[in-house]
Amino acid sequence: MSGTGKTALAEALLSNLTHFAAIKITIQDLGAKVTDRDEEIMVPGKDTYRLKTSGASKVVWVKSSEEELPEVMGLAWGMIGEPEGVLIEGNSVLEHLTPDLSFFVVDREITDLKPSRLSALKKANVVVINRREEGLAGEKIERNVRAVNPRAAILTLNLKEDNSHLLVPILTRYLGQPGHSP
Numbered sequence: 001m002s003g004t005g006k007t008a009l010a011e012a013l014l015s016n017l018t019h020f021a022a023i024k025i026t027i028q029d030l031g032a033k034v035t036d037r038d039e040e041i042m043v044p045g046k047d048t049y050r051l052k053t054s055g056a057s058k059v060v061w062v063k064s065s066e067e068e069l070p071e072v073m074g075l076a077w078g079m080i081g082e083p084e085g086v087l088i089e090g091n092s093v094l095e096h097l098t099p100d101l102s103f104f105v106v107d108r109e110i111t112d113l114k115p116s117r118l119s120a121l122k123k124a125n126v127v128v129i130n131r132r133e134e135g136l137a138g139e140k141i142e143r144n145v146r147a148v149n150p151r152a153a154i155l156t157l158n159l160k161e162d163n164s165h166l167l168v169p170i171l172t173r174y175l176g177q178p179g180h181s182p
Contacts (some may be wrong), residue, residue: 004107005130007047008159010089013056013103015164016171021083022056023076024048025069032064034075047089057083062090066116070096085175091120101125101174104152105159110144121148122173126170129156 014020024047035041041048041059052059054178064072068090080086085100094102095116104124113121121127127145128144142154157163 005128005159007050007090008130009103009105009128010047010087011050012159012162012164012167013087013171014051014054016057016168017055017085017087017175018106019057019084020055021058021060021080022051023073023080023086023090024051024059024061025093026061026063027066027069027090027092028063029065032062032068032072034060034062034064034072034079036060036079051087051089057081057085065139066092066095069093074095074119091117094120094123095117098123099153101170104149105130106141106145107131108141110148118148121145124149124152125174127152127154128159129154130159131156150161 010022012178014022036058041052043049048059048061056182058080060076062069062072062076073093091104102120102124104121104127106121106127107130110121126182127149129141129145130176145152145154155166155170157166
């Protein structure tokens with residue numbers, strides 16, 4: 001879901017991780033494309049630009065239908081080189097891989113989630129409630145998240161603010177020291 005804070009979270013994570021590449025996934029109906037060309041990645045305001053300027057050693061942008069995603073991701077893996085880790089921004093890919101650490105961002109009630117988002121929420125190690133509005137009913141959202149995924153750690157953050165330091169204990173728990181592979 002666009003606008004929930006996934007890219008803001010990715011920026012905060014990348015600012016705490018060194019030698020990590022990033023893959024941005026955009027699901028589209030027709031055609032597939034994988035690029036790491038600066039002319040397409042380094043466009044101010046684009047998510048790929050934000051990932052690169054947050055510290056990603058390499059950014060690859062995958063545009064694909066959900067059906068073509070496994071094949072297209074193979075191309076992306078071949079383009080990232082040998083980083084210490086890879087941050088992937090996108091929910092659909094979780095149908096095809098099991099990461100060491102998975103985050104899910106929610107900024108409102110979790111009703112009517114499309115299947116890939118519901119699956120991602122079920123698999124998440126950490127759920128971030130993006131509290132960008134004061135009136136957000138965080139406790140109700142947390143209860144609903146717990147009903148879907150009772151084992152996930154839950155953080156409530158305003159991702160528009162610099163809260164990246166709050167992510168360090170989670171990165172350390174799941175990945176070893178931030179910026180280093182376990």
